[in-house]
Amino acid sequence: MARFLNNRDQTAGLPPGSLIFVGQRKTDVPILRMIDYDGETLREETVADSDVLRPCLTSDSTSWLNVDGLHDPEVMRRVGDAFAIPPLVLEDIVNTGHRPKLEEYPDLLFTTLKMLSLDEEENRIQAEQLSCVLTGKCLITFQEQPGDVFEPVRDRIRRQSGRLRQRGPDYLLYALLDRVFENYLKVVEVLGERIEEFDEEVLDDPSAELLEEINAYRREMAYIRKAVRPAREIALKLVRTENGLVADETLPFLRDLLDLAEQVSDAVEIYREMLGDHLNSYNMAVSNRLNDVMKFLTIFATIFIPLSFLAGVYGMNFEVMPELRYPYGYFILLGFMACVAIGMLLYFRKKKWL
Incomplete structure (x- = not known):
């Protein structure tokens, strides 16, 4: 399956609001x-029937x-009916390839973005879509599979002390998004440690394996950037929202969330x-290495040009060549050729070509 775009052939031609799952079932x-x-008070349970969710809409407590x-689709439809979630929002939730975004409605706020994790064995980024629907006293989150980065938030809720138990679902939304952005930064830092190690390796040993690894990290950073850039826009819109579902007391925390989003975005770009x-x-190191090889071969060939000339002259088959009958002619010629070669090497060194 493509990482940057999902195949949407199964939704082609269907009316807006159709609950067709797009993605990989996990x-x-x-x-x-x-x-x-x-x-x-605190009540935590696994719900089997969506009908028990309706009292949450009129309760004074905060529900997650x-x-x-x-x-x-039946489960999604029942949850949507219980919390009056618009069909178009439900359609975006079940489309796991949807671009991260934030939408405001009169009685709810909807946001969807990606949660990232690093598969250390394959050194590959995995993404899971997170969708959040904020209503008056309820926050509904949708994930593709069990397991997330929110366990510290759940632990804070279970402890009676702390700001989270005193605030509404808008602060809970901030806490969840804060965990998502912190995890972004953690993933980028892990990859960044390896990227910084390339500085010395790329000059000392520019091998084909290193080039492949650099290109692999470029793909992963592009994948992270695809999730982080629109997530930053979500944080910016939350700071500027005038929706009554977000209390004024939560805005300072959302501004802190925006700072974290900016930090993540800057790290990705760096x-x-x-x-x-x-x-x-x-490429420069490989080019320099190739230049050194060509330089050596050029000097080697240049030295042998006059030597080949001398060998060619005395390799001719003329009958009258006085030096051919001289008893020490062979040794004299070899000595002269050695002098020529040494002289050229000294000349090249003087010119700093060596």
């Missing part, structure tokens, strides 16, 4: 997990519903430029 059965909390698995510099340095 779990067998969707899992619905609910965390309902306020400053004093997490859906793992997007491939079942390492992309470094990889471009490494590639240029590699």
Whole structure:
């Protein structure tokens, strides 16, 4: 499957709002997990029926519903009906190749972006789509599979102390996005450590294997950039939003989130430029090595030109060549040829060609 674009042939010709899953199925059965909390109480459970979700809409507590698995249209439809999620939003949620974005509605706020992870065995970036729907007292998150970077947030909720238990779902959305952006930075830093090591290797040993590795890192950084750049736009829009679902008390934290997004974006651009510099340095090192080889071969050939001339002269088959009958002619010629070769080497060194 293509990493940058998903095949959307199965949705061609269908009306807008059709719940057709686009992507790779990563779990067998969707899992619905609910965390309902306020400053004093906490309820955490796995939900089997979406009907039990409706009381969350009128409750004074903050509710976080997490859906793992997007491939079942019936489950997605029931969740959408329970929280009055528009069909077009549901369509974007089940399309795992959708570009990260933020959309505002009168009674909800929708954002979708990528969560990244590094497969250290294959040294390859893996991406999973995260979609968030913010309503009055509820936050609904949709993921492709179980397992995420949000466990520290869940631990903070389970502890009764802390700001998270006192704030609403808008602050919870900030906390989740903050974890996503921190993970972006972690992934970029891990790749960056290896990219910085290329500085010496590219000059000392510009091998074909090193070139292949540099190009592999360029592809991975391009893949990260595809996720990070629009995610930065999401943070910027959140800071500027005037939607009543985002409290004024949350805006300072969103500005901090924007700073983190800028840091991630800058890091990605820096390492992309470094990889471009490494590639240029590699080409320059290979070119210099080729020049050294050509220089050696040229000098070698130049020295043998007069020697070949002398050998050619005395290799002619004329009957009258006085030097051919001289008893020491062979040794004299070899000595003269050696002097010519040594003289040319000294001349090249004087000219600093060697």
